Structure formats: C-alpha cells, structure tokens
Amino acid sequence: MRLNKYIAHSGVVSRRKADELIAQGRVKVNGAVAPVGWDVKEGDVVEVSGRVIKPEKKTVYYMLNKPVGYITTVNDDRGRETVLDLMPDVKERIYPVGRLDYNTSGLLILTNDGDLANRLMHPSGEVKKTYLAEVKGLMHLSDAEKLRKGVDIGDRRPTAPAEVEIIKQSESTSIVEIRIGEGRNRQVRRMFSAVGHEVIKLRRTAYGNLKLGHLKPGQYKKLSKNEIEYLKSL
Numbered sequence: 001m002r003l004n005k006y007i008a009h010s011g012v013v014s015r016r017k018a019d020e021l022i023a024q025g026r027v028k029v030n031g032a033v034a035p036v037g038w039d040v041k042e043g044d045v046v047e048v049s050g051r052v053i054k055p056e057k058k059t060v061y062y063m064l065n066k067p068v069g070y071i072t073t074v075n076d077d078r079g080r081e082t083v084l085d086l087m088p089d090v091k092e093r094i095y096p097v098g099r100l101d102y103n104t105s106g107l108l109i110l111t112n113d114g115d116l117a118n119r120l121m122h123p124s125g126e127v128k129k130t131y132l133a134e135v136k137g138l139m140h141l142s143d144a145e146k147l148r149k150g151v152d153i154g155d156r157r158p159t160a161p162a163e164v165e166i167i168k169q170s171e172s173t174s175i176v177e178i179r180i181g182e183g184r185n186r187q188v189r190r191m192f193s194a195v196g197h198e199v200i201k202l203r204r205t206a207y208g209n210l211k212l213g214h215l216k217p218g219q220y221k222k223l224s225k226n227e228i229e230y231l232k233s234l
C-alpha cells in the first residue's frame with residue numbers, strides 16, 4: 001500500500017497532509033526516512049514524527065445527535081466532556097467531521113476515514129448545513145433578507161448567500177431555519193448577531209441531505225450504506 005494511503009488509513013491525517021509529512025522527512029519506514037511514493041509492505045514499521053502508526057482495519061461512519069455541553073475535539077485541556085465520551089462502544093479511533101460549539105446541539109458526523117473527513121471539511125463550502133436557531137427579539141423579513149445576501153461578521157469577506165426561513169416570530173423570541181455552506185468559527189451565532197439577534201439555542205438539523213431523524217440528544221447510529229455513498233459523492 002502507498003505510504004500516504006497507509007498513513008491516512010491510520011486516521012492520523014489526510015492523504016495530502018501525509019504527503020507533506022513525507023516530503024518534510026518526518027516519516028520513517030523501518031527506521032529510515034521514507035521517500036514520497038514509497039510502497040509499504042507487510043511487516044514494515046511506519047513512524048510519523050517518531051510515533052509508530054498502524055492503519056485502521058475498516059472505516060466506520062457514525063451520526064451523533066450532540067447534546068449541549070460537550071466539545072467536539074477529541075481531547076480537552078480543560079477536562080470537559082467530549083463527544084467521544086458519548087460513544088464508549090466505538091472501538092475505532094474516530095473523530096468529528098467539523099465542529100459544533102459547546103452550546104450547540106445536533107447532527108455531527110464522526111469517522112476514521114481521514115480522506116473523506118478532509119474533503120467534507122474543505123472550505124469550498126460544498127456541503128450545506130441546516131440549523132434551527134432560536135433568537136432573541138422579533139426577526140423581521142428585512143433581517144432574513146440581509147442574512148440571505150451575506151453579512152459582515154468581522155472577517156475579511158462577508159458571508160456567502162444563505163437560505164433563511166422564519167419559522168416563528170414573536171416580540172420576545174423568533175425561530176429561524178438557516179442553511180449555509182461555509183463553516184467559519186461560530187458563524188451562525190455571528191451572522192444573527194450581525195443583524196441584531198442573539199442566538200439563545202442552536203441545533204444542526206441536517207448535513208447535506210442527511211437528517212437527524214429520530215435520534216435523541218446523546219444517541220448515535222451507524223450510517224447506512226446509502227448515507228455513506230451519499231457523503232462520498234459530495
């Protein structure tokens with residue numbers, strides 16, 4: 001197996017990142033720095049930055065309904081619970097595709113397929129994510145229109161066009177569905193803040209065409225063959 005594929009299958013990094021590590025001389029096979037394009041044979045010992053790695057036998061794909069109060073990184077230096085604490089039965093070294101804030105709930109994909117994860121997280125924004133937001137105050141049609149066109153959230157460029165539907169309006173709070181392709185840090189919260197509405201609750205309800213369905217907060221399921229094929233087709 002090609003060295004870059006072997007490294008990607010170990011769940012450490014994507015194949016492209018593996019190529020960079022190999023080019024930087026940080027990968028050794030049987031104790032010697034390995035050249036790009038090396039073929040790994042049965043019994044070879046591969047080290048990345050001094051650590052021996054082994055490819056995962058099989059790739060696995062899960063959907064979790066993340067509850068509020070969990071972080072989406074694999075380790076937390078402040079000792080907070082991570083989404084992996086919710087999935088003790090999963091033996092493979094999976095990690096989340098993208099992030100949800102500590103205070104955000106909803107649909108999270110987790111896998112040990114480094115190549116797919118990296119493609120899905122690409123900033124080209126191909127994958128549309130749908131969120132249901134409860135926000136403070138009366139959401140006006142003009143606010144929704146601004147979000148649709150793109151707003152300044154203090155980054156170098158405004159946000160890309162979004163799909164926005166007001167589900168419920170009242171003087172105190174409103175419920176809004178928003179669908180975006182980008183995945184900037186705290187993007188949805190910052191978008192609503194840019195039009196004067198603080199987000200009280202945020203839940204991701206769909207990732208592309210994949211929906212949470214009946215999964216309750218804290219529950220997870222293996223993705224079906226069709227769902228995996230769909231993600232690979234994106």
Ligand code: URA
Pocket residue numbers: 099100101102104185186187188189190202
């Ligand atoms: N946008 C946010 O503001 N937070 C999330 O967790 C996801 C999208």
